[in-house]
Amino acid sequence: MKFREKTKINTALAMKEIEAASKPMRGFINEVQILLWLSVMHDEFDFGKDRLNRAMDRFEQIHSAITDGYAGYCDYLELLQEKMKRVLKAEYIVKDDDFKKKEDK
Numbered sequence: 486m487k488f489r490e491k492t493k494i495n496t497a498l499a500m501k502e503i504e505a506a507s508k509p510m511r512g513f514i515n516e517v518q519i520l521l522w523l524s525v526m527h528d529e530f531d532f533g534k535d536r537l538n539r540a541m542d543r544f545e546q547i548h549s550a551i552t553d554g555y556a557g558y559c560d561y562l563e564l565l566q567e568k569m570k571r572v573l574k575a576e577y578i579v580k581d582d583d584f585k586k587k588e589d590k
Contacts, residue, residue, distance in 0.1 A: 519544070554587030 526532040550556040
């Protein structure tokens with residue numbers, strides 16, 4: 486068991502508590518990002534009901550591929566950077582467990 490030197494706090498327990506406490510906030514951030522993304526598609530590119538639903542369905546497919554380990558965020562990051570000819574900020578997702586595709590998939 487790993488402990489912090491000075492306080493003797495069990496860091497594994499602290500990380501579990503942090504994960505549990507941050508889960509609602511991560512869900513909130515994800516929902517807000519989806520809401521903003523769909524709003525841009527509607528307002529700037531005139532996406533209506535059908536196109537917004539198709540875009541959301543595709544989003545869910547890509548998200549499932551990543552969370553199921555068949556792809557990683559890095560795959561989509563590289564693809565979009567190549568297509569856009571622009572470096573995309575990714576300082577947080579590079580630290581995520583799903584950044585790279587799972588080797589056993």
